[in-house]
Amino acid sequence: MAAQLPRSGPGDSPSLLRRSLQGLPGKLIAAAEFLYTPEPDTAQLAALGLTPEDLGDKSSFDVFPENYASVEVFNAMRTQWRTDMGVPVGLDYSALPSVMRLFGVPAVQRRKVFDDVRVMEHAAICLMREQQ
Template structure:
C-alpha cells in the first residue's frame, strides 16, 4: 500500500450506502480498478481505452453521466493516493 501512497487508515470499515442512480458508475469504477495508468512518478489516472470493453462485459450503458461520475471518482482517488507526496 505504501508504494501507492496509501495506509491502512485509508480503508475504513464503515458502511457506505450507494444510491441506485450511482450504482452503475460505482460498479464501473470498481471494475476499472486494475486499469490505472502508471509512470515512474506513480499513478496518473485510469486507462480510458479499456472503459468501453469493461462497460460492455458489465452490461453498463454508455452515457455522459457515467463518464462524468467516473472522472469525479478518479479525481478523488488520485487525491487520496497522492496526499502523502
C-alpha cells in the same frame, strides 16, 4: 436552453474537471475515498488509544441507486491505472467501453457513467498522491 461548454484547447481539460467538481454533493468522491483509503492498522489505532471496534464497521459503503453503475464500473477499473514514475496519473480509458458493456451499462447512460468515473478518478488520484 442547454448549457454550452467553452471550447478548450490542449491541456484545458484539468480546469474543466475542476469546474465540474465544484458544487458536487460528494457521494461519488466519498465512494472513491472509501475504495482507496487503506484501513489503519492496529498499531496506528493503538497510538491514538483506539481499537478497530471504535471505528465501527467499515467493510461496506452505501451507494445511491443512481450512482451504482458508475461506482461499479470505477471499481472494476481499479487495475487500469496509468502511472508515471510510480505516481498515478489517470485511468486507461481504452478499457472503459469494454467494462461498461460487461456491466450492462445502457448506451444512453454511458456518458453519465464516464463523467462520474472521471470525478472518482480525480478524487482517487488526489488521495493516492497524499498517501505517497
